[in-house]
Amino acid sequence: MTELTFRKTEEVFRRPDVDLTTRLGSITFPNPVFTASGCAAAGQELDQFFDVSELGGIVTKSIMLAPRSGRATPRMAETPSGMLNSIGLQGPGIDAFLDKDLAWLHQRGARAVVSIAGGSVDDFAKLAARLRGQKGLAMIEVNISCPNVEDRGQVFACDPMASASVIQAVKRSAPAGVPIFAKLSPDVTDITAIARACVDAGADGLSLINTLLGMVIDTDTMRPALGGITGGLSGPAIRPIAVRCVWQVRQALPDIPILGMGGIRTGLDALELILAGANAVSVGTTVFGDPSAPIRILDELAVALAERGFGSVAEAVGLAHRPPEVHVPEGPDPVGDTDPEPQQEDEQ
């Protein structure tokens, strides 16, 4: 069925007839384009640009148990084809989040993917328990990979055992039937080892990738540009890294759902991650300059899939892993033909 979509910009777009539904664990989402954690708060600000319930899901900014003011300013710096952030998990704490943000998303009809972050395994378990019985909750993204923490020991996703402990604890405390996705860091030697540890600990899927640890020095002040000194690098600069991580994890764990993110700006960028193995994608940094980007990218992705002859997004997931087509050169049949007839040249 062809769907007519009305944009608040009064533009009318006829989305091609492609089945965009995608399954992440036990949940089927209407389409594979989500927001990325930390880039759209809980979706309210974006709702003036498009109907946020039209996206596959809204991934919220990582929430902690208590309110937190975050790191010193400045908290953002531009980089070539990307940006650094050093927010430091600023947020209102889980109680205010549930009352205001999750309640709003539910009332709006959006599918909420709640990102949780903690400083200890116990924090994560408590956060997961607080999500029991909450309406509008579609999925939990367990952020074990925030780069902007006080010490690297708190980046659980840099260690398979620490990652597994968090996921096990979340799985035990979280509401039954809600998929648990572990968000991983690309800043490791072998992301598949961390991915396996999370899946063995009970993760239903993986979110790939968080930002990479980076740094900018202001050559006028001759000091670090960020108050927090280091920050997380995002944007198009990291897209090839995201593609590589999704590819490696899809290869290692063929049946695990993957939510892919990292520098997506267009429908073709989204398709690239899907071909690498993502079942759905999150759109992040580009939203700061183009708040309508997620819905535009969804439209562009539908067109890109239709143009390539796909009837559904599912057909494209991981397709880049297929073996190369073997090219059989034309020529005489070699079987039993030791003395081939000389070939006649075509008359021109």
Ligand code: RRO
């Ligand atoms: O808040 C942040 O500084 C932050 C988080 Br929680 C994260 O997961 N990734 C990031 O780049 N920044």
